[in-house]
Amino acid sequence: MTKTIDVQVNAKNIADIKKGYPLILKEAIINPDALREEGSIIRLIDRNRKFVAKGYYGNQNKGIGWVLTRKEDEEIDFDFFESKIAAALARREALFADPETTAFRLFNGEGDGIGGLTIDYFDGFYMVSWYSEGIYSLKHHVYGVLDKIVDYKGVYEKKRFDTKGQYIEQDDFVKGEQGEFPIIVKENGMNFAVNLNDGAMTGIFLDQRDVRKAIRDNYAKAKNVLNTFSYTGAFSVAAALGGAVKTTSVDLAKRSLAKTIEQFSVNGIDYEQQDIKVMDVFDYFRYAKRHELKFDLVVLDPPSFARSKKYTFSTAKDYPALLKDAIAITEKNGVIVASTNNSSFGMKKFKTFIEQAFNEAGSKYKILEESSLPKDFRTNRDFPEFNYLKVVILQKLK
Template identity: 70%
Template sequence: MRQEISLTVTDKAKAEFQRGMPLISKEALENADSLITEGAIVSLVDKQGKFLAKGYYGKQNKGYGWVLTRNKDEAIGQGFIERTLTAAIAERQNFFRNPNTTAFRVFNGEGDGFGGLAIDYYDGYYLLSWYSEGVYTFKDEVVEALQNVADFKGIYQKKRFDTKGQYIEEDDFVAGERGEFPLIVKENGVNFAVYLNDGAMTGIFLDQRDVRNAIKEKYAKGKTVLNTFSYTGAFSVAAALGGAEKTTSVDLAKRSSAKTIEQFSVNGIDYENQDILVMDVFNYFKYAKRKELKFDLVVLDPPSFARSKKYTFSTAKDYTSLMKEAIAITEKQGTIVASTNNASFGMKKFKGFIDKAFQEEGKKYRIVEEFTLPSDFRVRKEFKEGDYLKVLFVELV
């Protein structure tokens, strides 16, 4: 039996919940210390005891849990989850019908009504991502609900709430039939090799789909392209298929080389004609300056936080200096794709980082295009932090 608890909210938080705020933060609660059991159902009430909303307790980096309903009498169980999943799947029917894109987000946490849970679709396979111990207590109901409302080959999962920062999974497989990996999915006609059974990452970040397509269709033809923090080289693949003269992919992780070769190969691209370097990006900037290398298109999509032997990098503190490094090796009238998935600041502040970099370098620029999350990553207007992706195509003038 799931524990149920009543929590009193502050006067300030009361107004936010009435406006539709889905996140339950510690600061919003008068009696947060009474929360002990992850997964407990919480009823939020004001200081007069009037009901405001109902949700669950699940501690993650964003807060203490999520609002699920404003209906006092609505039970949070399999029936609720089935209705929520059915609505989300119905919203993505255009994606399901598109043979050129077979990987996308089906359920985006609070944007689809259940914060802390994301579900992605990979050509017949569903991948559940759990972001707290609290939401993971709903696993049985979610899996059964998904089996009842969706057609699928198999279901996999990722537990992303391990507090030690290490990804530990006994077995990613949950239900249906096991996949054969790599699984080849399509994105706007481009092939990508993905793994649902191999650690925290699958091999592609689905939220960058529109950005990759823009690079392929509008920015890459005849250009030299540098892809920093390149991971499995997805931006490089898009650029090569878009007619880039040459791509250079740089990432510190040893696995990145083999993974990037694989992504080129599944698209019939000769990877030996591309440069794939396992190297610290900051050391590469120094190397490129020393060799007087310049690129027409530079992709900057660093992790929010990264540490190497010599550097500690945080987008919130260091993006301006990273941008200055990129400006120095970008051709006149070249383009920098500046990207971050850090939810702790908005687009306005991100544009400020870019502007400061150009001012300090004494260069002029114009923003030619900007992107946030694609339409399958549904967000709520009451929770702007949910729209975490910020991408600017910045042209040197």
């Protein structure tokens, strides 16, 4: 039986919780000393000991846990987890039925009712990611539900949380059959090689599915494409399949070369006809300017924070300068896919970065389209901070 403890919440945060805010913030708790063992079920109460909500204790970033229910008599047990996961499955029925897409987010944390937990689907294999020790201590419920309601080939997990002051990224085989990696999944008819037992990344960021489709279908034909911070080259694959004349993929990580070759190869694309450069993106911008290289389509999707020997980069302060560099090597009437997954600012702020960069570059632009997370990355529309992805596709006018 999971222990339940009473935790007092201050009045300001009670109002937010009642409106549906799911994260239990550290500063919201009046009696933090009551929190001892992660995974405990916590009853949130006001100063008069009146019930507010129920959740679990698990340290994750600025939160100490997540609200799970606002019903006092609802138990946080196997049936609770089954109801949430079954509802998430039902919402993704169209994706399960689509033979052209065999990889997607099955369960998206607080958007599907259980913060700190995500489940991704990869053609019969399931990847469960745990974001705190607290939710991990409730894993028996989640795995029990998967045993009961899904027909899986195999289940893997990634632990993404602090333990004894040390952040760990650990992946493990859990049950079923072990995959022979890479396995090839489909996304809107494109092939991608994924590994579920090879560290933090699988080989593809599932949240950019809609953007890859847009690049392939609407922006790549007959274009010279630059893909920066290219990781395994997924945007480059989409561009090549969309008829790009040539793609150039740039990433500092040494393993990006072999991974990008692999992604081209599983799509029948001759990687030798593409450029794959293992180098710092900022160095590449200088190289491109020196050699007067210009591109018709530039993809700019940096990590929120990155550190190399020369630079420390943060999208929150450095995105305008990065975009300004991209503008300089984009052809007139060329297209820039500006993207960020930094949750610390919203779309409105992101657009001010775009405006600043073009002003400083002495250039003009128009927005062609904008997007955020795809539907399987379910979020609460009242709390945009959880809808972290911001993508603006724009055209350089001069």
